[in-house]
Amino acid sequence: MLRVIARRLLMLVFVAFAVSVICFAISRLIPGDPAQLVLGPRATPQAIQEMREQLGLDQPVLTQYVRYVSDLSRGDFGTSITTRQPVLGELLSLVPATLELMLAAMLISIAVGVPLGVITAVHQGRWVDTLGRGVAILGISTPTFWIGLMLMLLFYAELDWLPGSGRLDMGLEPPPLRTGLYLIDAALAGQWMVWRSALSHLVLPAATLALATVGTVVRLVRSAMVEVLAEDYIRTARAYGIAPWRITYIYALKNALIPFVTVLGLELASLLFGSVVIETVFAWPGVGSHVLGAILNLDFPVIMGFTVLASVIYVLVNLIVDLTYTFLDPRIQLKS
Amino acid sequence: MGTTPFDGSRWWGMARGPLSKMAFGVIALVVLMALLAPWLSPFDPNAMNLDAVLAPPSWQHWAGTDELGRDVATRIMYGAQPSLAAGLGIVAIGLGLGLLIGTFSGLMAGWVDALIMRLTDVAMALPGMVIALALTAALGPSLLNAVIALGLLSVPAYIRVARGQALALREREFVLAARAMGASNWHLIRAHLLPGVLPPVLVFTTFHLGAAILASSALSFIGLGAQPPMAEWGSMIGMGREYVLGHWWMVVIPGVVIMLTAASFNLLGDALRDALDPRVRKA
Numbered sequence: 001m002l003r004v005i006a007r008r009l010l011m012l013v014f015v016a017f018a019v020s021v022i023c024f025a026i027s028r029l030i031p032g033d034p035a036q037l038v039l040g041p042r043a044t045p046q047a048i049q050e051m052r053e054q055l056g057l058d059q060p061v062l063t064q065y066v067r068y069v070s071d072l073s074r075g076d077f078g079t080s081i082t083t084r085q086p087v088l089g090e091l092l093s094l095v096p097a098t099l100e101l102m103l104a105a106m107l108i109s110i111a112v113g114v115p116l117g118v119i120t121a122v123h124q125g126r127w128v129d130t131l132g133r134g135v136a137i138l139g140i141s142t143p144t145f146w147i148g149l150m151l152m153l154l155f156y157a158e159l160d161w162l163p164g165s166g167r168l169d170m171g172l173e174p175p176p177l178r179t180g181l182y183l184i185d186a187a188l189a190g191q192w193m194v195w196r197s198a199l200s201h202l203v204l205p206a207a208t209l210a211l212a213t214v215g216t217v218v219r220l221v222r223s224a225m226v227e228v229l230a231e232d233y234i235r236t237a238r239a240y241g242i243a244p245w246r247i248t249y250i251y252a253l254k255n256a257l258i259p260f261v262t263v264l265g266l267e268l269a270s271l272l273f274g275s276v277v278i279e280t281v282f283a284w285p286g287v288g289s290h291v292l293g294a295i296l297n298l299d300f301p302v303i304m305g306f307t308v309l310a311s312v313i314y315v316l317v318n319l320i321v322d323l324t325y326t327f328l329d330p331r332i333q334l335k336s
Numbered sequence: 337m338g339t340t341p342f343d344g345s346r347w348w349g350m351a352r353g354p355l356s357k358m359a360f361g362v363i364a365l366v367v368l369m370a371l372l373a374p375w376l377s378p379f380d381p382n383a384m385n386l387d388a389v390l391a392p393p394s395w396q397h398w399a400g401t402d403e404l405g406r407d408v409a410t411r412i413m414y415g416a417q418p419s420l421a422a423g424l425g426i427v428a429i430g431l432g433l434g435l436l437i438g439t440f441s442g443l444m445a446g447w448v449d450a451l452i453m454r455l456t457d458v459a460m461a462l463p464g465m466v467i468a469l470a471l472t473a474a475l476g477p478s479l480l481n482a483v484i485a486l487g488l489l490s491v492p493a494y495i496r497v498a499r500g501q502a503l504a505l506r507e508r509e510f511v512l513a514a515r516a517m518g519a520s521n522w523h524l525i526r527a528h529l530l531p532g533v534l535p536p537v538l539v540f541t542t543f544h545l546g547a548a549i550l551a552s553s554a555l556s557f558i559g560l561g562a563q564p565p566m567a568e569w570g571s572m573i574g575m576g577r578e579y580v581l582g583h584w585w586m587v588v589i590p591g592v593v594i595m596l597t598a599a600s601f602n603l604l605g606d607a608l609r610d611a612l613d614p615r616v617r618k619a
Contacts (some may be wrong), residue, residue: 011457018458022467029474134355137606141599143550145557146573146591149580153588157581273465277554281577292558295473307470314463 004326008319019311024068028061028303037300038081072308078301082294086128087305096180097167098279098286102271103181104206106264108281109214116214117221121256122248124226132218139215144274146282155204163203165283169197181225190219205282212274213267220263224256258329265321272310359547360602363598365427377410381567392584400585402576404612408585411567419567419594422483422561425551427541429487430569433476434536439529441495443521449503450497459492472560479568482561486551490544497540501533513591539609546601553594569594 005050027034036043037053043051052058056067071078077087120132156164167182168174174187175194182198228234229252237247279288296300369376385405393400399409441452468485475481505511505573512526519527553570555561566576569590576586 006476011461014458015461019462022462026467026470030477031470040344064473065414098469105364137599137602140600141546143553143557143570143573143591143598145554146587149573149577149587150591155583189572239606257375269463269465271462272346273554276469277558287550291469295469296559298473300474302472303470307466308464311462311519314466315461318461 005323010321012315012319015315016312019280019308019315020069021065022073023308023311024065026307027068027300028064028298033057034300038079051203067079071296077305077308080294080302081299082297082302084234087301088309090302091290091305091309091328094285094287094290095282097286098275100181100183100202101209101275101279101284101286101331102268104202105209105213105274106267109205109217109267110212112210113214113217113219114253114260117218118225118248118253118256120218121222121225121229132168132222136215136218136222139211139218142211143207145277145281146214147211149205151208152281154262158184163201164204167198167201168194169201172197205278205284209271209274212270216263216267217260220260221256224259228252228256258325259326261328262321265318268314268317270313283288355603356607359607362600363604366416366420366593366597366600369413373410373413373417377407377570379407379410381406381414390579390586391603392422392583393585399589400583402572402586403579408572408589409483411572411591412569413594415567415569415572415590417455418479418562418566419553419570419597420547422479422552422568423545426484426487426490426552427545429484430490430494430544431537431541433488433491435498435530435533435542436525437491438495438498439502439533440521440523441500442533443525443529445503447505449499455498456495459489459494464489465554467557468551469531469560473557474605475562477560479556479562479566481551482555486548486555490548493544494537494540496522498533501536502529505529505532519539535612539612542601542605542608544600545604549594549601550598578608 004319028039033048033052035048035055035057038055039047039051042327056064059067075088077091079085080087080090083090083162116132116135122130123129125335152164155162168246172194175182175189175198180186181196183202186195186198229248234247234252237251238244242251250256275286275288276291277288278284279286280292283289291303291306351494373381383406387400388397388405391397391401391405397409398414399407399408401407402411427540437452441449468482468489471485471488472482475485484597506529511524514524514528546563554567556568556570558573559571559574562571564571572590573587573594576583576590580587
């Protein structure tokens with residue numbers, strides 16, 4: 001077990017190095033002079049020269065890289081060109097909104113995807129299976145940004161059942177800040193009107209974001225279940241006359257879900273990118289819509305800050321997932 | 337998955353089944369649209385018509401018109417060109433580089449293979465779409481740059497698939513014999529490994545084509561890919577977003593087209609995999 005953890009931590013060092021090199025390289029690819037970008041088009045040549053020195057752009061590339069990494073490690077992600085605020089603080093203040101959206105999306109995609117995967121595996125080859133497979137293929141083939149617009153068109157514009165943008169109704173104050181997740185904060189403060197409003201605003205964007213991952217979840221659970229259901233111990237359980245639902249949902253599902261844990265970590269990548277797209281569609285005030293604004297304004301410190309932050313979070317979450325996995329499945333140790 | 341060499345009769349069998357046939361049909365239709373757009377539509381995709389702004393679907397404009405009075409159906413047909421080309425371009429970059437590096441890695445084995453695989457592990461540990469987003473923004477928003485970014489980021493996945501196959505093949509008698517006769521590495525890759533490595537990689541390519549079309553349309557949707565006035569499915573939806581309330585056709589129809597195209601490539605991938613996987617065929 002210790003060896004597995006040590007290997008993973010060593011890998012983490014390499015991945016962190018790769019993230020820093022890639023992000024540094026991308027930030028040097030940006031066309032034009034970064035000093036000019038920071039100061040704007042009307043800056044004097046002298047001011048630009050001073051800014052170049054201040055940013056260290058007159059130094060050799062290797063020195064620039066070392067400086068870049070040491071800045072990052074101190075939490076200095078640079079200053080936004082449009083708002084003149086430190087990038088990291090601005091991004092972190094928006095993380096709770098995005099986190100609430102992602103957690104809700106993950107819950108929905110598990111709640112829908114796992115039962116669907118099990119049902120299609122149990123009824124392998126029959127019409128339910130074909131239907132489930134069709135749904136899964138449509139799920140992975142549908143552009144999420146488009147599904148978001150469709151849901152908005154239907155449930156907001158046509159039926160007027162759910163709100164189409166923002167986190168709360170107009171005129172409502174956010175609940176007292178504790179976690180930044182409105183559902184939890186409102187519940188803790190006992191503000192049930194705010195809670196209901198927050199929930200109704202969360203439904204459409206979360207459902208849209210869930211669609212990006214539910215297809216993968218169904219496919220994965222199905223193939224894992226098909227494999228497990230063919231195992232000897234399942235046949236033995238059947239021979240003992242144990243109730244079929246018990247075999248499916250207790251004996252088989254427990255083992256089929258082990259590989260599923262890793263996928264949750266990997267799916268975070270589509271959730272991170274999806275948040276940029278979905279938050280824009282639903283005007284959700286999180287990290288994603290902030291980054292899209294930065295993209296349209298060519299605010300590169302914000303774009304690169306987001307890339308670094310998203311990569312670090314992604315790598316760390318997957319490390320945790322991998323370690324959990326070794327606990328869940330003791331066979332892993334033998335392989336390494 | 338076995339290292340089955342190419343066999344035409346198996347590929348023929350995969351056209352069976354109504355879903356696969358539909359997928360073939362949709363792809364053929366989209367390709368025809370891309371090739372024949374100028375002959376299929378009487379309209380110019382970029383010609384503004386201020387007398388017919390935001391017109392709902394009618395006999396003349398059967399998918400309506402957009403905010404500049406351009407015919408949406410025409411733009412969808414012309415949009416098949418950049419959308420398909422982007423998908424093919426991404427796949428070509430991934431396939432071209434990944435197949436070569438992966439096969440080479442599998443053939444060499446030893447420390448070369450170990451090095452390439454560790455680099456691949458590192459690359460695959462990153463959130464690809466997020467990096468693609470930053471890379472496209474840095475290269476400058478354009479469809480070509482989006483294709484380059486998405487293509488490069490898909491290389492590691494191809495390396496893995498190709499390398500696994502090559503590693504299995506390198507110990508086979510015909511490869512050992514060729515090596516004993518003094519064949520060069522390049523000859524081994526070209527004549528003996530690629531034919532065996534290609535089929536499973538092609539399955540992956542088909543799946544990837546659907547995903548690549550979705551990814552490039554997503555970048556176009558947020559304004560990083562195709563730039564106006566180019567007719568491209570993702571950017572059409574991005575532009576139509578502003579008008580979606582009350583003018584559904586600008587968004588609904590291009591989205592359905594993207595969905596059908598991507599789903600068809602995914603179904604085709606399924607069919608290809610089943611045709612090539614001996615375990616599934618027996619069942």
